[in-house]
Amino acid sequence: ESKKALNFIEHIIEEDLADGYAKSQLRFRFPPEPNGYLHLGHASSICLNFGLGEKYGAPVNLRFDDTNPAKEEKAYVDAIKRDVEWMGFHWDKECYASDYFQELYDWAVMLIKQGKAYVDSQSSEDMAKQKGTPTEPGVPGPYRDRSVEENLDLFLRMKNGEFEEGKHVLRAKIDLASPNMLMRDPILYRVLHKAHHRTNTDWCIYPMYDWTHGQSDYLEQVSHSLCTLEFLPHRELYDWCLDQLVSKDRLRPKQREFARRNLSHTVVSKRKLLQLVEGGHVTGWDDPRMPTISGLRRRGYTPESIRNFADTVGIAKRENLVDVSLLEFHVREHLNKITPRVMAVLNPLKVVITNYPEGQVEWLDAENSPEDESMGTRKVPFSRELYIEKEDFREEANRKFFRLKLGGEVRLKNGYIIKAESCTKDTDGSIIEVRCTYDPKSRSGSGTEESLRKVKGTLHWVSVAQAVEAEVRLYDRLFSDENPDGHKERDFMEFVNPNSLLVITAYLEPSLKEAKVGARYQFQRLGYFNVDTDTTGDNLVFNRTVTLRDTWAK
Numbered sequence: 001e002s003k004k005a006l007n008f009i010e011h012i013i014e015e016d017l018a019d020g021y022a023k024s025q026l027r028f029r030f031p032p033e034p035n036g037y038l039h040l041g042h043a044s045s046i047c048l049n050f051g052l053g054e055k056y057g058a059p060v061n062l063r064f065d066d067t068n069p070a071k072e073e074k075a076y077v078d079a080i081k082r083d084v085e086w087m088g089f090h091w092d093k094e095c096y097a098s099d100y101f102q103e104l105y106d107w108a109v110m111l112i113k114q115g116k117a118y119v120d121s122q123s124s125e126d127m128a129k130q131k132g133t134p135t136e137p138g139v140p141g142p143y144r145d146r147s148v149e150e151n152l153d154l155f156l157r158m159k160n161g162e163f164e165e166g167k168h169v170l171r172a173k174i175d176l177a178s179p180n181m182l183m184r185d186p187i188l189y190r191v192l193h194k195a196h197h198r199t200n201t202d203w204c205i206y207p208m209y210d211w212t213h214g215q216s217d218y219l220e221q222v223s224h225s226l227c228t229l230e231f232l233p234h235r236e237l238y239d240w241c242l243d244q245l246v247s248k249d250r251l252r253p254k255q256r257e258f259a260r261r262n263l264s265h266t267v268v269s270k271r272k273l274l275q276l277v278e279g280g281h282v283t284g285w286d287d288p289r290m291p292t293i294s295g296l297r298r299r300g301y302t303p304e305s306i307r308n309f310a311d312t313v314g315i316a317k318r319e320n321l322v323d324v325s326l327l328e329f330h331v332r333e334h335l336n337k338i339t340p341r342v343m344a345v346l347n348p349l350k351v352v353i354t355n356y357p358e359g360q361v362e363w364l365d366a367e368n369s370p371e372d373e374s375m376g377t378r379k380v381p382f383s384r385e386l387y388i389e390k391e392d393f394r395e396e397a398n399r400k401f402f403r404l405k406l407g408g409e410v411r412l413k414n415g416y417i418i419k420a421e422s423c424t425k426d427t428d429g430s431i432i433e434v435r436c437t438y439d440p441k442s443r444s445g446s447g448t449e450e451s452l453r454k455v456k457g458t459l460h461w462v463s464v465a466q467a468v469e470a471e472v473r474l475y476d477r478l479f480s481d482e483n484p485d486g487h488k489e490r491d492f493m494e495f496v497n498p499n500s501l502l503v504i505t506a507y508l509e510p511s512l513k514e515a516k517v518g519a520r521y522q523f524q525r526l527g528y529f530n531v532d533t534d535t536t537g538d539n540l541v542f543n544r545t546v547t548l549r550d551t552w553a554k
């Protein structure tokens, strides 16, 4: 049992249990519309619903809300299933709103017969006018009092494909004076001559969200239908729809609302993410810069880190902007535990060890993880010519520079202490190579007095002759603004960071030659990296998942 304080949704459930719900009646669902890939906002809804399922031992359905064939595709269904599974959750039933099209239609016919729904033939502009405003009640339109027979006939003909899109809609007859605009005769059905990815051309009328969601919950006997806050005004309509069909001996679902998750420096909206994909700002939904689950997976994130992040942030009643660096904290924390350490140089500068024999190669022992001894050791080659990072050498520097400078010493990780004696320069003054000497008795782990000698800096390095070249992709924020979506006058697309990707050639220790797609490593002092899916036999590609420290924090 978790000792964490209950969140407000859990309080609602606990109250229901105290009021007589049986635990066995609890059932939840995660209801994505298959019109895009899942993003971090969905991750929080997934963790909420499946988390409740785990906590209460209750089933959780994966329900595709597939009522708009114009925007939905089978490919999205497949991607969503892959992502939920990857997050480590197991759904009970795989459901589709489209499986209920017949029931929904039959219930609509029932409403018509009871005088609670009518076919409206006004233009959408006229309908909007006739509905009034939040302060002015609506007025009945000219078709509101059509006879039951006429409504039945028109609705059947809508279903049979006799009308073009927009000619007629089916509306519920509720209350044109309701302070809730959604109750002013909401549309239940519209004509759409579009093939559906599951029902093909069986239907050319499709139910609206409000006429689908609660009914689907009812058919599946979902006890708590959790949605985001923008659906709060829909709750009255959700309840009205259920009032029309709930029988006393079956469980009546409840809609309850929580705040959407918003994250800094990105957007979490499928529609907006699609704009980035279609505009070519990213390479696809799974571009490692995308806040999609598939993008994060490709970037090297672990499901645990996303779940830990979601758990830490929890759910709220009010929207706020969560700093994306909190997600980065969680991925660092997890990768620190599970990744082997390796050495790679991103920005090479050649070091020549003048007193090291030419042609000699020594294979040094290197520990794979200081966090986990069971990860063992590996061998790394040491030789006369090495690469270090350009930033790790300066001709002159003050005492706070604990890296290599002329006349100074550093330890090479897993290797020897070296001293910089001189450097050679290009005509433009840039440094070509550093000439060093090494202390042959100082090898790490050799147990000699010299091996224990303390020097201020330790550098990572790779041996030039054995180094493996790799393409390394370094990422920056996809948006330069903290809240790209939060500007009234400016579109979020104006804040796309043009420099969010930097591709370089890096030099890796040879143990990485056979690294497999998806494998994760810590490149010592540089960050966490994983092997990208673009890797081919002769082109190794790495993504930087995240740097070691939060370089954005001040």
Ligand code: ATP
Binding pocket: 030, 031, 032, 033, 034, 040, 041, 042, 044, 045, 065, 226, 227, 228, 259, 260, 261, 262, 268, 269, 270, 271
């Ligand atoms: P989008 O605007 O990205 O299309 P949506 O809410 O329309 O989002 P759905 O596929 O309908 O996307 O969402 C499935 C479930 O995930 C819904 O219950 C929805 O409320 C929830 N969800 C979507 N975005 C977020 C978010 N940012 N934070 C929390 N929950 C979210």
Ligand code: MG
Binding pocket: 033, 065
């Ligand atoms: Mg939706």
Ligand code: MG
Binding pocket: 033, 270
């Ligand atoms: Mg949507």
